[in-house]
Amino acid sequence: MDCIFCKIANGEIPTEMIYEDDTKAVFKDLNPQAPVHLLVIPKEHISSNNEIDSENKQIVGEIFELIKNLAREMNFDKNGYRIVNNCGNDGGQTVKHLHYHVLAGRNLNWPPG
Numbered sequence: 001m002d003c004i005f006c007k008i009a010n011g012e013i014p015t016e017m018i019y020e021d022d023t024k025a026v027f028k029d030l031n032p033q034a035p036v037h038l039l040v041i042p043k044e045h046i047s048s049n050n051e052i053d054s055e056n057k058q059i060v061g062e063i064f065e066l067i068k069n070l071a072r073e074m075n076f077d078k079n080g081y082r083i084v085n086n087c088g089n090d091g092g093q094t095v096k097h098l099h100y101h102v103l104a105g106r107n108l109n110w111p112p113g
């Protein structure tokens with residue numbers, strides 16, 4: 001499958017990993033929108049939030065717990081951060097592999113554009 005995040009997850013595209021285990025990978029966004037801009041992905045190809053089901057839903061909780069731990073380790077837990085999942089065209093999803101943006105290091109505007 002021609003999926004850029006699958007290729008990052010399986011090492012086909014060499015990428016500096018912030019964190020990696022059997023089921024998840026975390027790396028910096030190519031085009032950062034904040035001083036900290038991480039992407040957190042399941043290694044399994046899940047196209048979007050629309051494909052979450054009873055078989056794969058556990059990874060979502062694991063990802064959110066991982067983000068909590070990274071926030072503490074990278075020292076932005078106290079100041080705060082934003083977790084974003086873009087889904088589909090109206091959501092602004094450009095890469096069709098489920099991913100969570102983690103933005104931190106500046107005061108983030110609300111509402112988003």
Ligand code: 5GP
Nearest residue numbers: 004027028029030031086092093094095096
């Ligand atoms: P989306 O718009 O789908 O929510 O977010 C996709 C994100 O992936 C964008 O913020 C974009 O900058 C990032 N991105 C796209 N291709 C690559 C890549 O090859 N490497 C990295 N590190 N980030 C990428």
Ligand code: ZN
Nearest residue numbers: 003006045097
């Ligand atoms: Zn994929």
